[in-house]
Amino acid sequence: MMSTGGLINRAAALLPGAETPPVTTPRGPAREAAERELSEPAYHENDPSLLDRALRELLTWLDELLRSASGVTPGGGFGLLTVIVLVVLVAALLWWRLGSPRRTATSTGTLFDDGPRSAADHRAAADAHAAAARWTEAVQERMRAVVRSLEERTLLDPRPGRTADEAAAEASVSLPDHAAELRAAARAFDDVTYGGRTADADTYARLRTLDLTLDRAKPLLTGPSA
Structure with missing residues (x-):
């Protein structure tokens, strides 16, 4: 037979509003539920952007x-x-x-970029640029004068599209004593025209001297042996 105290406790448990034992949830499912809840966009509206986080990391570093x-x-x-x-x-x-970092010069353009002009025309243009201290343009025109003069003397065949390097290599065949100067002149032309360099008075003086020297130089005649 149940005692009086036991009957009272059992009746109290059945009354409305009586306390019920707490619900116990396993740790794993509880963590997953919390993660799902915290992943909702509403919880991240004020989070810093990826750029902000990267800048903060950079400043900290x-x-x-x-x-x-x-x-x-x-x-x-x-x-x-x-x-x-x-x-x-x-x-x-x-x-x-x-000066600023420069590109490596490559001779990919033609030597003459306009209509045909005589060597005298190119020399006059070079001297005019030099008088105004426009050394880059002066070097370009003087190199054109060198090549045009060789063409006028038939030491080079007139050929559209020829580059400064090609002209120097071809002229060196009949003027071998000046091969090094011709290569240096072609390199100077390429540097100021395609390499982004700026010419100076010394570069122009070397080109001018080469032009005057080649104008008086005797070519090495080549041809079939007798």
Whole structure:
């Protein structure tokens, strides 16, 4: 027979509003449910973008790098700042002295880019550019004068589309003593025309001297032996 106290406890458990035992959920399903809930877009509307996160990481890395560098640099942060300023000054000096990085010159264009003109015309144009200190244009015109003069002397066959390198190589056959100067002249023409370099007075003077020298040079006559 159930005691009076047991009957009272059983009746109390059946009354409305009586406390019920807590529901126990296994850890795995509970974690999955939480992850599904937190993956809802509403929880991530104010999250930083990918770019923001990348910038923060970069700034953090730079900050750590500067801190590490200042720790090993004599004078600490001031010493590091001095080193940075010196590096910038050296880079600026090199840029001013050497110019901007240049492409490797390749002779892919033709020597003459306009209608046929005589060697005298090209020389006059070269001298006019030189008088105005337009050394790049002066070098270009003087090289054209060299090649046109060789064509007028029949040491080169007039050929449209010829490059400076081709002209130098062909002229070296009949003027072998000047082969090195011809190659250097072609390289100077390519550098200022296709390589992005800027000519100077010395480059033009060498081209002018070569032009005058070749005008008086005697070619090596080649032909079938007797």
